[in-house]
Structures are given as structure tokens and as C-alpha cells.
Amino acid sequence: MATRPVRVALDLLGGDRAPDVVVEGALAALAEDPQLHLVVAGPSGLRPRWASVADRVTLLPTDEGVGMADAPVRAVRNRRTSVRLAVEAVRNGAADAVVSIGPTGAAVAAAVTELGKLPGYRRPVLAAVLPAVAHPVVLLDVGAHAGASDADLVRHGRLGSAFARTALGLDWPRVGLLSVGTEPGKGDSLRKKADRGLTGSGLHYVGLVEGYDIPLGGRADVVVTDGFTGNVVLKTLEGSLALAATNDAATNGAGPNGVCSNSSCPHGAARNFASSASGVLGGGSRRAATLLGVAGTVVIGHGAAGSADVADCVALAAAAVRDNYLLHLRAVLDHSAQASEIAPPPEADPDEQHRSAARQQNRPQARMTAAPAAT
Amino acid sequence: MATRPVRVALDLLGGDRAPDVVVEGALAALAEDPQLHLVVAGPSGLRPRWASVADRVTLLPTDEGVGMADAPVRAVRNRRTSVRLAVEAVRNGAADAVVSIGPTGAAVAAAVTELGKLPGYRRPVLAAVLPAVAHPVVLLDVGAHAGASDADLVRHGRLGSAFARTALGLDWPRVGLLSVGTEPGKGDSLRKKADRGLTGSGLHYVGLVEGYDIPLGGRADVVVTDGFTGNVVLKTLEGSLALAATNDAATNGAGPNGVCSNSSCPHGAARNFASSASGVLGGGSRRAATLLGVAGTVVIGHGAAGSADVADCVALAAAAVRDNYLLHLRAVLDHSAQASEIAPPPEADPDEQHRSAARQQNRPQARMTAAPAAT
CATH class of the missing domain: 3.40.718.10 (Isopropylmalate Dehydrogenase)
Known part of the structure; x- marks a missing residue:
């Protein structure tokens, strides 16, 4: 072709x-x-x-x-x-x-x-598309900036949602905020503030998600976090797949659970495992992140x-x-910015967790909200 | 017996x-x-x-x-x-x-x-012993508190080091601080301050480590972080092993890389994978954390x-x-507190990365330092 x-x-x-x-x-x-x-x-x-x-x-x-x-x-x-x-x-x-x-x-x-920068986005964000058990998951920020404010995390949500629409072809991507539990109020003060901001953002926000939800999928299409946590998570994920591969191999002097009983697993070898495991980390876009914003x-x-x-x-x-990814991304962001100022709230159920249901929804209009529209 | x-x-x-x-x-x-x-x-x-x-x-x-x-x-x-x-x-x-x-x-x-609480430890910390490619790694805090100050992270280092001596039988455990790169200065302001605090702590501090270093091991025996990051990392690690198991199985309608092509991988099934993968997460102490402090x-x-x-x-x-874990832990902490006030600095090389070398060292005396000794 x-x-x-x-x-x-x-x-x-x-x-x-x-x-x-x-x-x-x-x-x-x-x-x-x-x-x-x-x-x-x-x-x-x-x-x-x-x-x-x-x-x-x-x-x-x-x-x-x-x-x-x-x-x-x-x-x-x-x-x-x-x-x-x-x-x-x-x-x-x-x-x-x-x-x-x-x-x-x-x-x-x-x-x-x-x-x-795109208008209204003071900080660019690195987004990675990761394989997961249920479906690919967009994780951001995976390391453009080590810190983030709660307003930054809401902006990350907007960029991630727009990115998932264009990159994954989803009409109405579910956005989750990474925290230490799914119950309301779990997490540090940054997460509590960002949770409120995302709830009023007009995005298809499904609430707090946990570390599991990145490699498992199922709960959110887009997982929002600060660049420090995202970078650590991405590298932990990559190393974990290397650990799993080592456990499978069960060779080279490894004991139960792949733990070397002595110094027979030097650091260099471990690094090579991480490198060889990168294939698991995702098809056509392995070890690549897209800079959004x-x-x-x-x-x-x-x-x-x-x-x-x-x-x-x-x-x-x-x-x-x-x-024409950038054109689509800007169009979605412009649409969201306008919609969040003029449209009535959609009938989205924030607890709804099934992708099939999410996909059956048409792209809803965003909520009328006091939150700033991508500014 | x-x-x-x-x-x-x-x-x-x-x-x-x-x-x-x-x-x-x-x-x-x-x-x-x-x-x-x-x-x-x-x-x-x-x-x-x-x-x-x-x-x-x-x-x-x-x-x-x-x-x-x-x-x-x-x-x-x-x-x-x-x-x-x-x-x-x-x-x-x-x-x-x-x-x-x-x-x-x-x-x-x-x-x-x-x-x-133990004297001088204002916040208890949850420590998990995780399997890794090279050797078991102690990760803390995995979720006792969602936040931490730089002084807390130094205390986490003391507790983690004492715990690794008693739980893993190491004479002089290498302590690393989780960040987004290993080069000095990488990370947010919390990590930069904690890096300075740990450098002057009298511990066998090997500097910054990354997400890889938890499942790979090799660089540090003890990885120190705040409870938010540690909890997210622990759950990501667990979910990742489930993802790897799914990739291996390559069944149940999963496409390339174990990604389901439609909604055939419901969330409940994904959760069960996480559950079944817990066996990989560590021999005799799976899904258990010890509260230190x-x-x-x-x-x-x-x-x-x-x-x-x-x-x-x-x-x-x-x-x-x-x-007699608690007795040993308190003895090590008491010894550290005294040693850090009176002893000369050890000849430890912070870049030294090989466990065998670390084990050959006798337990050194801690550094004379202006940093508070576990207070």
C-alpha cells in the first residue's frame, strides 16, 4: 500500500x-x-x-x-x-x-x-502507550518534569485524553488519577486537590486508580500522574518484565523466584535482561514516548x-x-476548551468501568464548570 | 527441628x-x-x-x-x-x-x-522484601504514609538498613534513594534534599537509584522512597508480573503483547491474574510488609x-x-545513633556496586557528621 x-x-x-x-x-x-x-x-x-x-x-x-x-x-x-x-x-x-x-x-x-507550547499548556508532558492485560494504557507524565501542581495534573488529563482519542482511536477515553487506593480521599494532598479538579474538568474522569491498573488496564484508558512518579513507574514496569523473564528462564544459577543465591547475577547481566524485555513493552512503539503540549x-x-x-x-x-496526529490533537483540545464553557453536563457514570460501555457512548459534551478550560 | x-x-x-x-x-x-x-x-x-x-x-x-x-x-x-x-x-x-x-x-x-514509636522515629514505615533478579531488595515506605519530608527519608534509610541487617543478614546494606536517574541532582526538590541528608547519614549510601533497580537489584539492598511512590511501585510491580504471565499464556483472546483486541478481558479477570501472580512476588513472605519504627x-x-x-x-x-528481630533492630539503631556521633568516617566507596565486595567489608563505623543521629 x-x-x-x-x-x-x-x-x-x-x-x-x-x-x-x-x-x-x-x-x-x-x-x-x-x-x-x-x-x-x-x-x-x-x-x-x-x-x-x-x-x-x-x-x-x-x-x-x-x-x-x-x-x-x-x-x-x-x-x-x-x-x-x-x-x-x-x-x-x-x-x-x-x-x-x-x-x-x-x-x-x-x-x-x-x-x-500549545496555548494554555505551561508544561509539556511525556506520554507512553503501554501494553496492559485488558487494553493499551496511556501513562503520563513519564518524566518531562519531576514535579506537578494539581492544575498541572488536570492539564495532563486533558492532553492524555486528547492523545488517546487520536492515538488509540477512542471516542471518550476514561481518565484515572494514579493514587494509593481507589476510595475517595486516598493519597497525598496533591492527589486530593487534583481529584477535585479532574471531577469538574468535563473529562470522562473515572476517579482514583492504583499501580495495578497500569499493567492490568480495565479501569482507565489514560492514567495521569506527576513526572516523578510516572518515570519511576515506567522503569519499574520495565524491570519487572525482566524479572518475570528471569523467573521463567530459571537458569544461570538463579534460585527460587529467580533470586540469585550469591553474586552470580552481576548488575550488567540484569541490565541486559531489562533490555531484552523491552520487546514486551509494546509492539510498534517500544521505549518511545510522545511529548504532548x-x-x-x-x-x-x-x-x-x-x-x-x-x-x-x-x-x-x-x-x-x-x-495528522497534531492537527487532531489540537482540534480535540480546542473543542474541549469550548465545550467546557458552554455545554451541559453529560450523563456519564464515574463508576462505570467497562470499556464496551464507554465505547458505546457518543462523544458527550463536556460539563459546564467553574474550572478553567485548558488555560 | x-x-x-x-x-x-x-x-x-x-x-x-x-x-x-x-x-x-x-x-x-x-x-x-x-x-x-x-x-x-x-x-x-x-x-x-x-x-x-x-x-x-x-x-x-x-x-x-x-x-x-x-x-x-x-x-x-x-x-x-x-x-x-x-x-x-x-x-x-x-x-x-x-x-x-x-x-x-x-x-x-x-x-x-x-x-x-521507637525513640527518634516520628513516622512508622512499611518495608517489603521483594524478589529481584540479582538478590532480594527491601523497599520502604510502601504505604504507611502518603507523604514524607527529606528528614523522613533519611530516617527511612536508617530503619531500612537496620531491617536489612536483621532480615537479610547483611553486614552493611547498600541504601539507595529512588529517583528518576542515577546522576547527582536528578529528581524533585525532596529527592535533592534527601540525597544530601543520606550522604551525611553514616549509612552505606550508594546514591540515587531508578525504578529498574527494584526488580533488578544489583545496585542497592535497600531502596528508600516516600509512601506514595512506594505504594504505587509495589502495585505496579505486582500488576506487571501478572501482565508478563498473561503474555506467556497468550490465550483467552489476547492479541499481540497480550493486549485484548476488544472487551474480552474484563476487569475481574485481570484482577485474578494479579492475584495468581502474587506467588512470584516472593517465597515465604508474599504480600506481607513489616511495620518499622x-x-x-x-x-x-x-x-x-x-x-x-x-x-x-x-x-x-x-x-x-x-x-529476636525487634531486639536486633533496636540494637542496630542504637549503635548507629551512637556511632554517627563519635566514629570516624568509613572508607566505603559510594560507587561500589558489587554485593560480594559489600559483604567482604566488616561492619564499618559510621561517619562523624553534623546530621542528627536518628532523632
Whole structure:
């Protein structure tokens, strides 16, 4: 089936094993998608690596990366960092979307500076689509910012809901707030305030959810949390799947429950398990997160990404462009902003937990509420 | 091998499926351990259930439980709740340890009120021993309190280290602080302050760790976090193992990655997966957490515990009594408090990551420091 051409900008100097795995991932993505063109920002010394696909690769030469130990502002203060050049390619129209394998803080800073934020969204958010037992779950924020206010969490809910409509094709995604129990009032003061804000948001808010509800699904399509908790949860989830794989393997000196009886499981081996388990973490978009709230399509990969993960990030960005994801997202956000000011409340039952029922509902009008409409 | 008699008090009205699964768990624990005596707090109508073991069970009759929706103070304001009667049995010497299947808040409130706190520890902490790829990891706080200050996190580190010495038999447990990256400065302001506090604590502090490091192990024996994050992480870990089990099974209409293509995976089924996966969550102490910082041995089970989990909680409490766990814990804490005021700093390398090396070290003297010594 013919697909339309897409141009993706790629930061070659992001990630723990840059530039090698990023180049390998780029070549794999090009081999997979004949209509893909890449705008790569990185060392000109890598030019020979692109020889076989020279007509589909544009190089923006730079040797300046941003390290994990660098402050994120380095990506912004220095105009020639690879991540900034890649994002700039989107701003000036040379590319349709951008991919960076991190560091996350640097990529977020570059995206905000070059592309700007969507009106009313003061903080961009990283959203990951995670596999779950019942259905995929959107988790956000998985690490764009370590903190959040209750108003931020309501905005996360709006962005996550709009994202799930476009990315998962749901009419009326159920939004849950991550806490330590599902009973009203469970959690810290931030969660209690955000719970009230989400209740009056006009979203299909189903209330508090727990850690289980991310890998199990069933209760919510979108799980909202602050960037500290989301990042810890994402990494715990990934490591847990590695633990489960180890338990299954039950080899290499592992004792009952996969616990090594001595020092025979060195840390490096454990890390490799995490890497090999990433396949479980999700089909076509493994180890990739989408930055929401900026005026552009930005995919950020996991620092430990392998070449297959990089290729997946590029494919995710290309698919988002072909789906007109950003246009849809902005339309949903604009609609929500208007609807929450003028429409009567819907008859949604907040305790309703079955996806089938949720899907049978038409997209309802949002509630009339004193809460600010995406401002 | 002969073991010495132990008396464990058990709250029969805690947990989602009380009293049935609690009674079943109690009977299983009695069958497993001939030297076990139980002091059970619950309905006198259950007396016939104890007929076969009447000489090893003392009943404290009450019909008053604390529900999940009740405020935890109900456990304290009402002198006749089952959880309070069970804890009281420890205070007045009728039992050596107490087990409740929750609600956690009620059990914590009852323990603090009846048993009191250890000197210098203003907040009790729930510690779980989790299986990991490299070795078991102590995670705390898994939910005694939803919030924490930086000074609380340092105290969590002291309690966790002392607990790991006694519970895991480690001389010099490595303590890590859960954050969003391992580089210095990663995390929110709470983590930055706690990182400084732990660095000067005299503990074997190895710095920041990530979500991976809980199920993988290798980097730290004790992972310190606030009760909100710890509770979410624990439940995510449990659900993730259920997800992995589902992926393995690859049955029941599940599509790629175990994601159901429609509504064929109802929420109840997903919950059952979580329940069945609990066996992976850890050998002899599954779904059990130990309350640290109170002057007594208190084990709190998971609200969704099955009878086998309840039996494990009772066995864990009995083992703690036989190991003189509380005596050891207090001795380590007292020693740490004194050492941190008078001893020279040890030659520990904070970047050292290998357990074998850690074990070869003798217990070092703690650092001379301006930080308060467990006060």
C-alpha cells in the first residue's frame, strides 16, 4: 500500500550508545519505510554510513551533543547541539517530526524553545502507550518534569485524553488519577486537590486508580500522574518484565523466584535482561514516548534504547505525521476548551468501568464548570 | 527441628475477603507450625471454625472491623475494633507479634497508639522484601504514609538498613534513594534534599537509584522512597508480573503483547491474574510488609490477600519473633545513633556496586557528621 512521504529529523547524539545504535536504527527505519526521508543532526564523519541511502538522508553537521550529566539548558544555550538542530528542522519546515533518544530534559527544553507550547499548556508532558492485560494504557507524565501542581495534573488529563482519542482511536477515553487506593480521599494532598479538579474538568474522569491498573488496564484508558512518579513507574514496569523473564528462564544459577543465591547475577547481566524485555513493552512503539503540549510532533526514546528501539521511535513519528496526529490533537483540545464553557453536563457514570460501555457512548459534551478550560 | 513456641495475634476482620480467608489462612499457619499459638480478634460466631485447634487458639471476641472507606482513626477511637484488640494483645503480653490484613492506615494507627514509636522515629514505615533478579531488595515506605519530608527519608534509610541487617543478614546494606536517574541532582526538590541528608547519614549510601533497580537489584539492598511512590511501585510491580504471565499464556483472546483486541478481558479477570501472580512476588513472605519504627513486631498484609498470603504473614511474624528481630533492630539503631556521633568516617566507596565486595567489608563505623543521629 502506498504511503505518503514523511521527513523525520533525528538527533544522532542522543542516548547511552550514540551515535552507533542511532545510526543503525536510522538505517533500519529507512529500510523498512521506502517513503521515509531523514534529516539527521550529528557528526559529518558519519557521512560514509549513509552512502547507500544518500538520496534519502540530509545531514546537519555538528559534533555537539548533550550528556546525561549536562544541565538540560545546555541544549538551548548552545545553538549547535544535535538535539536543537534536529528540532529546528521541524520549526523551519525541513522536517515533519523529530526524534531524540534523550537526555529527556534536553529534548524537552529544545522542543519548548524551538516549537513553543500549545496555548494554555505551561508544561509539556511525556506520554507512553503501554501494553496492559485488558487494553493499551496511556501513562503520563513519564518524566518531562519531576514535579506537578494539581492544575498541572488536570492539564495532563486533558492532553492524555486528547492523545488517546487520536492515538488509540477512542471516542471518550476514561481518565484515572494514579493514587494509593481507589476510595475517595486516598493519597497525598496533591492527589486530593487534583481529584477535585479532574471531577469538574468535563473529562470522562473515572476517579482514583492504583499501580495495578497500569499493567492490568480495565479501569482507565489514560492514567495521569506527576513526572516523578510516572518515570519511576515506567522503569519499574520495565524491570519487572525482566524479572518475570528471569523467573521463567530459571537458569544461570538463579534460585527460587529467580533470586540469585550469591553474586552470580552481576548488575550488567540484569541490565541486559531489562533490555531484552523491552520487546514486551509494546509492539510498534517500544521505549518511545510522545511529548504532548508542544506545537510539533516530538518523540523521545529511552536512553538505553537499542537500534530496534530507535527504528521504532522513527516509525512512531512517521505514523503520527501520516495520521495528522497534531492537527487532531489540537482540534480535540480546542473543542474541549469550548465545550467546557458552554455545554451541559453529560450523563456519564464515574463508576462505570467497562470499556464496551464507554465505547458505546457518543462523544458527550463536556460539563459546564467553574474550572478553567485548558488555560 | 524443634522451634520455640510463638504467640501471634491476628485481626480476623482485616482484608477484602474477611473473615473467611483470614480464618483459612490462620488454620493453614497452625497446621504448618505446631509450635504456633494464635490470639484471634473477631466474631465469636466463628468459634466452631477453631474446634479442631481449640487448645492453640485464644479468641478475643468482637464484631467491629474497620472498612476500607473508614477513616483510620476509627481503629483508635473505638477500643473494640478487631485490629486494636489484636495489637493490644501484644502490648499487654498476651502475644509476641501481630498480623493484620489492613486497612493499612487503621493497622498503623492502632500500632502507634498501642505500642508507641521507637525513640527518634516520628513516622512508622512499611518495608517489603521483594524478589529481584540479582538478590532480594527491601523497599520502604510502601504505604504507611502518603507523604514524607527529606528528614523522613533519611530516617527511612536508617530503619531500612537496620531491617536489612536483621532480615537479610547483611553486614552493611547498600541504601539507595529512588529517583528518576542515577546522576547527582536528578529528581524533585525532596529527592535533592534527601540525597544530601543520606550522604551525611553514616549509612552505606550508594546514591540515587531508578525504578529498574527494584526488580533488578544489583545496585542497592535497600531502596528508600516516600509512601506514595512506594505504594504505587509495589502495585505496579505486582500488576506487571501478572501482565508478563498473561503474555506467556497468550490465550483467552489476547492479541499481540497480550493486549485484548476488544472487551474480552474484563476487569475481574485481570484482577485474578494479579492475584495468581502474587506467588512470584516472593517465597515465604508474599504480600506481607513489616511495620518499622514501632515498639513491637507488626506485619501488615495486602488487602487482596488470599488464605495462603495470610498464612505467610503469620509465618513471617512468627519467624521475626524467633529471630529476636525487634531486639536486633533496636540494637542496630542504637549503635548507629551512637556511632554517627563519635566514629570516624568509613572508607566505603559510594560507587561500589558489587554485593560480594559489600559483604567482604566488616561492619564499618559510621561517619562523624553534623546530621542528627536518628532523632
